Amino acid sequence: MTSIALIPELLQKILSYHKENPKIIFKCALVSKSWCDTAIPFLWKKPFRFCYSTFHYKIVRVYLQFLHKEFLEKFDLNQIIFSDNSSPPSYNYLSFLQEFVYLTLYESLLNLLKKQRSYKTLSTSEKDQDDQLCPSFHPSKQFMINKLLPILNELCNLFIKNGTKILNFNLSALYVNCSCKWFPLNDIKLPLNSLSSIQSFICDNNGCDFGDIVMELSKYSRNIFSIEIKKPQSHQNISQWVTLINSQRYLQKLKLEMFYSKYSSMIALAIPSQYHSLKEVELTYCKFYQASLLDELSSCPNLISLKVKDCSFTEKSKIINHFVSLKSLYVSKSQLPQEYFLAMLGKPSKLEKITLNLIDFFKYPKIIPFICLNCFQLKVLEIVLVEETFEKLIPIMENCQLLEEISIWEKFDCIGHEFYDYHDSYFGNYMNPNLVIKKISNCLPRNLKKLHFSQLFNFTFEDIQYFIQNAPNTLQDLKFYIIVNDKNNVINLLENFAGNRKSIIKHSESRINYSKIIHHIFIAKFL
Template sequence: MDQLPTLPTDCLNEIIEHLEKDKNTLHSCLLVNRLWCKISVRILWKDVWDYKDIYQQRSLGMATSILSTLVACLPNKSKENLHKNEITISTPTSKSPLFNYASFCQVLLICEIIKMVYNVLRDMPSVNSLSLQDRNCLVTNEIIKMFMNQTSLKKLTYMYNYYHCNLSFPYIFGVRNLSELRCGTNITSDFYYQLSQTCHNLQSISIEFHSNEVSNELKELISLQSNLKNLTLLAYYDNGWESIIPTITKHPNTLTKLHLCSDDDNLSLSFVSLFSNLQEIIFSFLESADFEDFKMLQFAKFPNLQILKIPYYCPKPEYIMNFLENNGKNLKNFYISENDRALSLSIANFCPNLKSLCVAFNNSEIDVLKTIFIGCQYLERIKVWCGGDYLIVKKVFETVANHASNNFCELKIYNSSNSAFISPEDLELFFVSWKDRTPKKLLTLIGINCFHYTYNSLVNEENMNIIKKYENLGIIKFKTRSYYEEGKEEECCY
């Protein structure tokens, strides 16, 4: 039999790279041939921690498999140290591994390593005087030291240390190419000192505040960055970011994305006005309050602002309206959960170039949705709440079919009730109306349930038959999504 033609390596790399989120298919690629195996292994290990979500616990078997592979990749000096302390962790093979798997890793979650080592070692009997905590620290330090010497690392997370593992960072050589850091203010200052020696090209920093004080070493690390673009500050339980404001405001020109997340309405917000080049702002306020400091921010101008998200509690609507009047012209994406008629109407007046919108309406405000469609002629996608006190989905369908612009292509519906809220007849009428639009454009319809994510009232047997019919006709594409999945995609809060 003639040998099948092979794709160029670069082309094959591109194709398999698109399977990054499909772990099952990637594992199948390992078995094709040596080249496919080499490419697939690199992608699988790029973010080896990415195989669970918030509802799933990492299995002990998976943790053991990852840990044993990492131990096999340790340099001989580290293996000798484990052997000297009578710590035995079985490896997949007695020989050297086929690949240096650690060198493929671009993401390092230090807290995950600490937890993984603890879960694997806790059931292993101790054969010497070392305590479980001492063994955990020894193994964890050797693995982290190996990772810290890999130049492949792009993202590093170290935000807390639940197991009180005593980590040391005497030499950090491989992080000079690090582009993203997620950290906490309670991490040892030596960690930040060592990072600051070689790591000067961070583009994204996320800081979780565990106290109101910030170490000088962390401040120095932030000050040394030459191209900081994205900054996230998370402050809960009466902790605040005031002490770090003088440091972060040293980057007024490079910063383009800012995310502030807090449960304290007294935290400073006015400093945001210093970052005039911001393209994206997210305010994740987790408590209902007036946020009076936003009063100073409402008249600030951000000429490059394209994305504004306020996914939880909102400052006073009049403050947001003034903010939109000053900054809404260039907005492309606006996400707000506030239910206020005047604020919703202001979107049509101040945000003519919107492409994506999420907003809540009362069940009597279908006219406001119509006004937004008329005023925002570039709108491509919208998310609305339906059911209960919110809009009637039948009226939403009618408004979308009759008033959405020619650019419109995606409708997301949050089901805020536990009852079925669309009949098969109304669903089909909407699809027929969409089919008859000129120009014809494929519509993506996404049903999101705000309650039990296993249930969605759009998906009963009759409705599903209609949906499949119009999917086959190329009129619509239908998806269901849980509230968690939707929030994860929006990445409104970490």
């Protein structure tokens, strides 16, 4: 069979489009030697992503073959990495690695060592006299110090010595909820001076203090584009994170998760150094006693995406600036002064996508009117509405005529009552959903492509028929719930609307009540 010859640069470009599909890359590696030379680096850039976790130990086994023979003999590794038919590695797999996840490497090495016959003896017989037998069968602290961590640290050094260019670094701590104290954090040794190339850094403190490592990174790694911080522990720890952020030349993405302490607001001190570079910020499960972080973020002229999920801000500032550069805003189940909601919506607004999930619009009555008056460039709206607030969609439809996608999400009963769109004074004093959909039908945006209604709104056939008659031919994705006895009437209606376009119509019965009225759900796509 004649092999397929391509210029290596061209083949590399082609494979780059399939870099997240290891099956295609692997098949390409089998074509010829030249194809294999080009494909192998793609498979080994992020090898732990491309196989099941139960097979991660096989990757570590390959890495261990690059260690010195003396080291392998010292830690009795020959028997688990070499076999009678084994051969030396064909490539320098270490040099291809670009994503370094410390926790994954640790767990993979531990699983490999467990395959040794002596593992059970080593992990239990070396218990200190003061240690009690671990009910979770964790390895002993002595086993960690005398065997596993030395091997792990040597592997880390080996990556650097082989010219490995780490771009993504994940330093997440193990979740330790055991009195045996089996994981000695202080024994982690990383060659941080060789991590100057990292562009993405994720750190889950998980009850640990990585302060020393963070401070070392601030000296050597100054070109990080993305930083994710989870569960910082103390005033000092947050100060060290501020130092790391301040040391970056061009930080573009920042994610903060589970900032709970009274010192959490200190992270705002890091924002001024990145005023002109920050583009995306995500705040998740945080509690800030001051709103200084939001004040600083509003001063970032290039901030285009802001996500605030399950967060609260206790105090507000006297002067609140608008987020005039935002193009995407996501707010879910968060408590903050209404003034900050309005500031995020901007004035004037450049927002093209707004997601408002589990926001009480009776508590924040100015949000919807502000969208109508300012968000004329809005293209995507994702929002949770109930019967009492469904009518609030009408003015948005009337004023935001560039809308292309509208999704009305379900509310979840497991969420606390304080996030419901409900107020006693509105009991029976709101527009019927059947009337709302008719009013919406009269002002549908001309470029509308997607519209999903939630299960709360069970329309009649006449409502859906009126909507379809007024819907623009740009509509491609429709989801609704309807009360109808004959589903074929709805199917015929949707097929007639499709016209010459191909239609994919999915249908199911949602529930049947005692009056034998059938509730249906329809999902239709027009191609």
